[in-house]
Amino acid sequence: MLRLRYLAALPFVALVLIVALGLVFGRGNTLATGAAPISFALENGMNVLVIPDHRAPVVTHMVWYEVGAADETPGKTGLAHFFEHLMFKGTEKIAPGQFSRIVARNGGQDNAFTHYDFTAYFQVIAKDRLPLVMEMEADRMINLELTDAEVLPERDVVLEELRMRIENSPSALLQSEMNAALYGGHPYGRDIIGHKSEISQLGTEDALDFYRRFYTPNNATLIVAGDITADELKPLAERYYGSIARRAPNFVRERPSVEWPGEDKRIVRRDPRVNEATWMRYYPAPSYASAREEEAPVFDVLAEILGGGTTSRLYRALVVEQGVAAGVQSWYEGSRLDEGKFGIYALPRAGGALDALEKAVEQEVARLLETGVTDEELERAKTVIVASAVYARDSQRSMAYAYGEGLMTGLGVEDIHEWPERVAAVTKDDVLAAAKKIFEGTHFVTGELLPGEDS
Incomplete structure (x- = not known):
């Protein structure tokens, strides 16, 4: 029997599919x-x-x-x-x-x-x-x-x-x-x-x-x-369960604080098993628990607008208009007790160079920071996220998972239950502020996966 034992180690493409189903990160938490x-x-x-x-x-x-x-x-x-x-x-x-x-x-x-x-x-x-x-x-x-x-x-x-x-x-x-x-x-x-x-x-x-x-x-x-x-x-x-006696004191976590990178980092990995190059970037981000209550859902909205699907900023610019990417996605990983992360993932068009792809991603991020988002983009993103929450109600397991994951990572029952309403309340100014928090003044980690000899 297949067990969901190691979700965080799955290749990112597989994770994207799981996210789309509302089972693990991001939208899974929007369930109510x-x-x-x-x-x-x-x-x-x-x-x-x-x-x-x-x-x-x-x-x-x-x-x-x-x-x-x-x-x-x-x-x-x-x-x-x-x-x-x-x-x-x-x-x-x-x-x-x-x-x-x-x-x-x-x-x-x-x-x-x-x-x-x-x-x-x-x-x-x-x-x-x-x-x-x-x-x-x-x-x-x-x-x-x-x-x-x-x-x-x-x-x-x-x-x-x-x-x-x-x-x-x-x-x-x-x-x-x-x-x-x-x-x-x-x-x-x-x-x-x-x-x-x-x-x-x-x-x-x-x-x-x-x-x-x-x-x-x-x-x-x-x-x-x-x-x-x-x-x-x-x-x-x-x-x-009530008849089981406590056999240990309540667990008090003692963890080091997250210390974000002091400079941008780049990791290049070559592998003969790779046929097509892949580009990724991780940015520091607060988690749902460490963000302010009104701020937490904004990062989901930002991820949807920037790279959540075929109508997103990155897809339209990199795949449709410029033709430098075969696929692109952004996501927010907030289901952590401590700190989260914001990620962007892109596949170059066959034969394309990663440096051109990276430049195009950075240009779109800069454009968003300069011009903000439109009313249409905001409403579309909120509609997608809220609809995902409503559809997820059809799955008992998704409901139980969403509440369990939220409770285990610092949210309360009310936070989870009211998530769609909190998403609906997000404004354009909120999204721009979240984008500045992620992309301005932070140091990111860029990853390149390339065909070739082992690195």
Whole structure:
């Protein structure tokens, strides 16, 4: 079964497709339901959020842990993602490898994913099977059994995943270097999957220590979206999760501040596996959490106007009018507890030079800073983003993910629920101010991926 274990390491083109579906970054956070979700807390400190959606007798059950790749002990990178794999090993009640099989036999689907700031597990299943998956998830929260026989082979699986997703992907290798150059010594500057040399040294005791410290109800949030009410869910949550005692104190994050580059940086990577050149640029940007409340949605609008589709500034200028690009995209990555980033990605026309492409991108950015945006551009961008939020309501899993991701990265339920309204309130002056914040007086990281001998 495919697991969404390492989204941040996917080649950027794949990420663009995921973004377009509203599953991960940017617009995924603009989701809101028609009725506000209901939240409450259990006595053991576990938070609960209910998102009613009564169109079908189905529910999405998610447990989110407030620990991710950015919270790992120095020298043990990759442990958060590695442990996500290990959660599918067994307990006294459920044999190793049987968790997903039980869910499938009951007509459901399950998955998991690791982020810099969180780790989450979910099941989509018929409402009458909800108690089953709640019991199973609660069981592995406290009763996971790990020995070298389960841990060490799974470590090899993670190492193979690293080889496939990073080492065998020139684009992923370039992005890794660019993130390191942008974020410096902050944990966001390393890959979620971790460093190969450190993963290879992780053992059973490392996993058990991580489990005991972070997989405790007072470090978790339960989200259930679907055909259920808060009155129905509360006794189930108390029965299955409320009986689990805290086994560690509340986790207080201690991370270094992000220190942005003091000068522009350029990373050039040549690889014989590359057929066509690629150009990318990363700019420092606040995250949704670190931006001012009224400022947060503006960066999404800016990204849509500048390079969000075939009507965007960059596409019209570089692809349609000048013919120097075969494709171009801009995006804003704000779903971080600490700082985010703003990116531009472009493919030159066959045989085209990257320097001409880069010059054209810079000219369009300069033009936007000089002239601002038009009423038409603003309304089109806001319409696209708000429509994306409305359409995403058709997916229970997207609803649950959007709220979970937002809560794990510093937003409140109200922030997420009211996101479309906040987008609709963005003005032309807001967009110009955001553009100046991103593009003026900051130092960026430029990446070039070229055919040729290994670099």
